[in-house]
Amino acid sequence: MLAEERHRIILELLKEHNVVKLQDICERTQCSESSGRRDLQLLEERGLLVRVHGGAKMKQPLQRELDVMGKSAQNTQEKESLGAKAASYIQDDDVIYLDAGTSTIAIIPYLSEDQHLTVVTNGVEHASLLADKNIRTFLLGGRLKNTTKAIIGVEAANDLKRFRFNKAFLGINGVHEKYGLTTPDPDEAEIKRTALERSEKGYVIADKSKFGYVSFVKVADVTDATIITSTLPASVAKQYSSQATIQEVIL
Incomplete structure (x- = not known):
């Protein structure tokens, strides 16, 4: 050939x-x-x-980002499994932050009214689904990003600073041992960063394809949150295990 x-x-x-x-x-x-x-x-x-x-x-451009429809069509079964794992860390009466995105929306089916949760989110669709489940929900105010249906901007960041959380659950575009946790949009990065800072415990949901990838804006170091991911190749797991706390989900 x-x-x-x-x-x-x-x-x-x-x-x-x-x-x-x-x-x-x-x-x-x-x-x-x-x-x-x-x-x-x-x-x-x-x-x-x-x-x-x-x-x-x-190879992907640093600022490339799919819209909600594009993201939701990717790795559906994997996201469901990671969502279930993330939900297992949520305890009754927790106050949690749910980041906008298709990775975090996969957590919602595993939440119930009986847990007496309070959820703050910048995801419009997230807020609607949580309301359908009769879960106490706060939706941040600010500018709507049409492609991802996320509330972002200065108003949203200031609104977020009013709250404290037991746990925050974030989606992310890139996980890199040197360049950290990254995402394409500076405004969304600021929201993610603020949520982590105001949480007792932070979790990032990232499938194995995100490892080694670097996007435009740094959100945090890989040491700043527990990374929930699918089973990694042994070489990748070894590469990150000395720095990051990683919870692998066997699919």
Whole structure:
């Protein structure tokens, strides 16, 4: 198979799966590991992917962010499992913050009126679903971000500073050992940062594809919250275990 054809197949695999293993590339293209590594190096030099241990991941712009519909269609079963795990940390009578986003909205089906919770959120859809479950809910005031249906801006940040929380649950776009927890939007980053600062305990929900990825704005260090994620490759788990508290969910 010609190198150009292998490159096309590699990029198609990345487009479909976001992360691809070198072993899978070699099997799909019927090439040796040395040829596969050379292909990945060439594609990285062209700015088309990022090499990671044992394979590669799709290169994404620092400010790229899907809208709610786009995010909700990704990793649905995985998000449900992570949402269930996150909900297991919530105790009766807790005051919690729920960040806007499809990762955190997966927590809501596992909450009940009988827990006597108070929830503060900047997610419009989150507030509606919580109200349907008759859970005491406060929706932050401020500017509505149309793509993610999140309330953001100075008014929202100031509103958030009125509250204290037992626990905060955040979605995040990137988890990196050096650059920390990152997200594309500075206004949303400020909301996330403030919620963490005002919480006794912070949790970040991030599937394994978020590890090693860096977005535009830093929210916090990886040491500042417990990261709830799906089962990580052993090399990635080892890489982060010395810094971060990670709770893996076996899918």
